[in-house]
Amino acid sequence: MRRQRKKLLGGMVLSAALVLSAFSGGAGAVDESTNTSSSSDKLRVLIQPDKSVRSLKASLKRQLGERHDFDDLGFTTEVTEEELKKLTSDKSLKVTLVNTLSIAEFQEEGRVEAMATPSDRTPWGIEAIYRNSSIQSTSGGKGIRVAVLDTGAYTAHPDLSANVEQCYNFTTSSPVVNGCADGNGHGTHVAGTILANGGGGSGIYGVAPEAKLWAYKVLSDGGSGYADDIAYAIRYAADQGVSKGVKVVISMSLGSSAKDSLIANAVTYAQQRGALVVAAAGNSGPSANTIGYPGGLKDAVAVAALENVQQNGTYRVADFSSRGNPSTAGDYVIQERDVEVSAPGRSVESTWPNGGYNTISGTSMATPHISGLAAKIWASNPTWSNNDVRAELQKRAKANDIKGGISAGTGDDIASGFGFPTVQAGDQ
Known part of the structure; x- marks a missing residue:
């Protein structure tokens, strides 16, 4: 399986740049501190193949494995750093590190x-x-x-x-x-x-x-x-x-x-x-x-x-x-x-x-x-x-406006929003 993955990745066109996630360190960098995986040598990524290249998504999923499929947004999987470099150099792919919350x-x-x-x-x-x-x-x-x-x-x-x-x-x-x-x-x-x-x-x-x-x-x-x-x-x-x-x-x-x-x-x-x-x-x-x-x-x-x-x-x-x-x-x-x-x-x-x-x-x-x-x-x-x-x-x-606290005041404000909704008579 490892050999098959290398063969597929090695055959890709080497051209596209990495599309960084919101937590990446900067242009051309990958910040691994925000993408810790269950496997220490793996990175969680979202792969979005070019829809014009038919069957590419299915092929990648078979070779790399699939975590979740999000239709047109792509699918997620875990890859090594070496695999990531090869994936991100392919013009037909958009590869993004998955964010953490x-x-x-x-x-x-x-x-x-x-x-x-x-x-x-x-x-x-x-x-x-x-x-x-x-x-x-x-x-x-x-x-x-x-x-x-x-x-x-x-x-x-x-x-x-x-x-x-x-x-x-x-x-x-x-x-x-x-x-x-x-x-x-x-x-x-x-x-x-x-x-x-x-x-x-x-x-x-x-x-x-x-x-x-x-x-x-x-x-x-x-x-x-x-x-x-x-x-x-x-x-x-x-x-x-x-x-x-x-x-x-x-x-x-x-x-x-x-x-x-x-x-x-x-x-x-x-x-x-x-x-x-x-x-x-x-x-x-x-x-x-x-x-x-x-x-x-x-x-x-x-x-x-x-x-x-x-x-x-x-x-x-x-x-x-x-x-x-x-x-x-x-x-x-x-x-x-x-x-x-x-x-x-x-x-x-x-x-x-x-x-x-x-x-x-x-x-x-x-x-x-x-x-x-x-x-x-x-x-x-x-x-x-x-x-x-x-x-x-x-x-x-x-009906229950909040006026206390920094930036809170009468009406719709940035601190409390519309106010504090509460239970009313008749609620079951």
Whole structure:
């Protein structure tokens, strides 16, 4: 097989230059620090053959192997440095290093050790989004699936186990069923904020405890992952929604500072297939134009982080929360690099992989509040489309404007977006 690969690659026309990824070091350079593979001598690449050269794609896939196929965008695989040099010299190919994304810029520091029991069964973020400081439990989300693309989830957690419907690992060469184990904690925490069900009397509650969890491990236990695995999982969740005839919210508390074409395409694909995509804005604030991706995409609901502090009569946007684009502020129209809504994101308590609870901060923690609210709204309005639910989130955010924090003010701003959408009477 090795000899066959060399023969094919050696026969290619040597002419085209390497098309660098957003994380490459510079013209003619390959930055391997952003493209670590399971095999130390391999690089993850996206290969886009010239469509006019018929059968080339199929031939390359047979010789190099295939990770994921993205139709006209090409396919991904892993190659050695020697193979990469030969591939990138062929005029009929566009070869790009696959980007990596992580939770690094989306989670702030939190408690070092988790607690065995929650300090509050309805944490402050739940009380805030329900507009009820004395609430004892939550409800809603029945029939809605929430795909959490993250570090996995501890599906045996007492507050989550009854809600788990799917558990896949997308960080391997092909998805592994029941392989979503979370060795990090981030994904379990996110899942709990969305749909923790109280654990039979002693646990914590999420926003929509009757929703079903699709736990998709797209990041390593170290908190990073490849864009092609994430894009594939986004498409998979959307396709599952269509094939099963169910409503799907895709929640992503991950990202990078650079836009990735595979993920951008997948998010648009999911939106067109009827899924609602919710993503973190990032933790690179408080300067303008610091929003990350995929949150910065037009087809994703970007969520900023609030803290449990009152300023100007409202909750305050955390300084760490990324800000949007000033040139598009004030118009109540979502464009690329716009913050859309905001939600509790500092000092959020939720479920943890040891079966206990932990308190961490970030727009990673704000995002699941909105994902849970979307599930709750959709369950109450099952005939609605994903666009209808998004419009309702925007409507509720406008009615609860956020005026606290750097760059926050009356109306659509770069810090809080439209505002903080909350639960209303009648939500189920």
